[in-house]
Amino acid sequence: MAIxxxxxxxxxxxVGLVRTAQDATARRTTPRVRSMLHARAARALSKTGDRTACWRELDAARTEYARGPHDDDPTWSSWLNPGEIEMLAGSSALDLDDPRRALTHFEQARHVQYAADGYARDHVLYLTRTARxxxxLSDLDAACAVATDAFTQNTTLNSSRPSDALDDLRAELAVHRHVRAVRDFLLLSA
Known part of the structure; x- marks a missing residue:
């Protein structure tokens, strides 16, 4: 619901919804679920502009996740892994207008347990955020290279959420159509 x-x-x-969930489950859930709730709190806080609280929640998410799996972890929490936490950190940094930090987290995610094959829709979405x-950072060549990868992967996936993100990216890039890389991407993705 918070998402x-x-x-x-x-x-x-x-933020209030996640705090309610954190309070209600503080003593009755696993570290993985607590990690997930901290990560969701961080995403919500990034959208409010609260940098300090966002980074604190992401640190808490990493700490809780590091406590390891438990036999009673709910099956619906299996999507969470260190790579996903870093992807959420990158998305949060992007929301906080810190694109360099976003790229650092997106790169870190690729070096830990981020499984693009298992979560194709999310992978395309994160590629689109990387392009943004x-x-x-005004690196139009890199933006278009990553956007092209995202577009190509989404053509076989055909998922609406990444498609919407790609449409938004196309609109942002359109003002730079005089640059060859942008023009090529806009033609490819038209």
């Missing part, structure tokens, strides 16, 4: 609220509503409300970080 929907911070994506489409008031991120402060999303390059765009924010």
């Amino acid at each position: 929907q609220v911070y994506s489409e509503g008031n991120p402060h409300d999303a 970080a390059h765009l924010q």
Whole structure:
């Protein structure tokens, strides 16, 4: 519910939802679930602009995850791994207008347990966010190279969430259509 609220509503409300879940489960859940809740709190906080609290929550997410798996971890929490935490950190940095930090986290995610094959939709979404970080740094060639990879992977996937993110990226790139790499990407993805 917090994801929907911070994506489409008031991120402060999303923070409240995650805090409620954290309070309700503090003594009754596994470190993996606590890690997931810290990561979700971080994403919500990134959308409110609270850098300090966001990074603190991400540190807590890493700490809880490092406590290891438990036999009673719910099956719905299996998606969380160190790579996913770093991808969420990168997305948070992007929301906080820190594209260099975003790229650092996206790169770290590729070096830990991030499985693009198992989560193709999320991988395309994160590639699109990586392209946005390059765009924010005015590295149009890198932005278009990553965007092309994301577009190519999404053509076989055909998922609406990454497609929407690619559409948004296309709109952001359109003002740079005089640059060959941008023009080529816009033609490819038209």
